[in-house]
Amino acid sequence: MHPSFSTGPRAAVESLGASRIREVANAGMGRADVLPFWFGEPDQVTPAFIRDAAKAALDAGDTFYTHNLGVPALRETLAAYSSRLHRAADINQIAVTSSGVSALMLVAQLLLNPGDRVVAVTPLWPNLLEIPKILGAEVATVGLDFKLELAQPVWELDIARLLAALTPKTKMLLLNSPNNPTGWTITRAQQQILLAHCRQHGIWLVADDVYERLVYDQPAGGLHCAPSFLDLAEADERVVSANSFSKAWMMTGWRLGWMQVPPMLMDGLGKLIEYNTSCAPGFVQRAGIVAIEQGEENLRQTVARYQAARDFLVEQLASPRFREAGIIAPRPHGAMYLFFRVEGETDSLNLCKRLVAEAGLGLAPGSAFGAEGEGAIRWCFAHSIDKLQQGLDRLAHFLAQRQVLQ
Ligand SMILES: Cc1ncc(COP(=O)(O)O)c(C=O)c1O
Secondary structure, eight states: OOOTSSSSOHHHHTSSSHHHHHHHHHTTTTTTOOEEEESSSOOOOOOOOHHHHHHHHHHTTTOOOTTTTTOOHHHHHHHHHHHSSSSOOOOEEEESSSSSSHHHHHHHHHHHTTTEEEEEEOOHHHHHHHHHHHHHHHEEEEEEEEEOOSSSOEEOOOOOHHHHHHHEEEEEEEEEOOOTOOOOOOOHHHHHHHHHHHHHHTOOEEEOTTTTTTTTTSSSSSSSOOOOOGTOOOSSSSEEEESSSSTTTOOOGGEEEEEEEHEEEEEEEEHHOOOHHHOHHHHHHHHHHHHHHHHHHHHHHHHHHHHHHHHHHHHHSSSHHTTTEEOOOOOBBBSSEEEEEEOOOOOOHHHHHHHIIIIOOOOEEEEOOOGGGGTEEEEEEOOHHHHHHHHHHHHHHHHHHHHHOO
């Protein structure tokens, strides 16, 4: 073979980490006896009013390409939605994407050069850490601290450590709040400090806001939403928000997302969307309009159900049969995961593989989310209490047997 012929993908791709969540799931997918709590998706199908909107759009012949940036009606809807939750936004700041993960890839393609420094707060959904590396950027991480000494164990951000990592040469800060996997949610005060720092050094602030509506322990009434940089930043600042229909509207399989960006990025973004996916499917976008315009009541019920599921799981895991096996489960205030520690555990990947093989229980290994995640396990609680109870029984049985064998 001629020496210049490549024998495989380029080095940046070769060295990407494979998803450890997938590694566990691939071992158990297709097995009807496994209870799957490994992915971030609910055990219910998308609400009927959203499915009906897609069917109606298909029947009306919406089967063609759309504008690169999305159909104007959806962009208008999203601008109005963002203005209800945050500061006023207009259509020139909104682009529709074929999923949240596509929005994150597009922002990396828009802004990152090989060798650029990206800083991310971990534990973190692995895609966020790997995407910048595809562009040849270097990702530095700042770990959240797991605080055990408080009445309730919590994950906390050491803001001074993050500021120190955000050197003047840094190109981008990547933040996901509420966070997958820990549920950690940034405070308004921390946002203000970070925004001021990023302004001073010209650092792009990229917020993954896909869980912003999944927040718990909120007062009754009103539109609930996690603190967002979109509440603070001017329209033309270096702030990008990536969002998705997957979680709050239960549309994981539809692949629909959006991003809010300063208008100066729109032309470049349109070109990149053309060369990535060209556009999101029209009938899916039509369903997106209905999801946003008519979805608040459903969302309110979803949040109430997830909060009850979270409380059930946290309380059960605090009971003696789990505490004595070394389980420590903080109560997350956002997203849809419990990220619990198993004291003494140093190989969460192996533990999760054994849980699938021996107990029929599908969970995600903490090490998939960065070094700070080792020793922990992620459990998606967007499931019925009945399913969660079955999962708990399987976990208890597995842990009891493990103790006997030790
Ligand atoms: C933090 C975070 N961001 C983005 C996404 C992407 O969602 P999607 O690509 O389904 O829109 C996910 C999905 O799990 C996520 O957890």
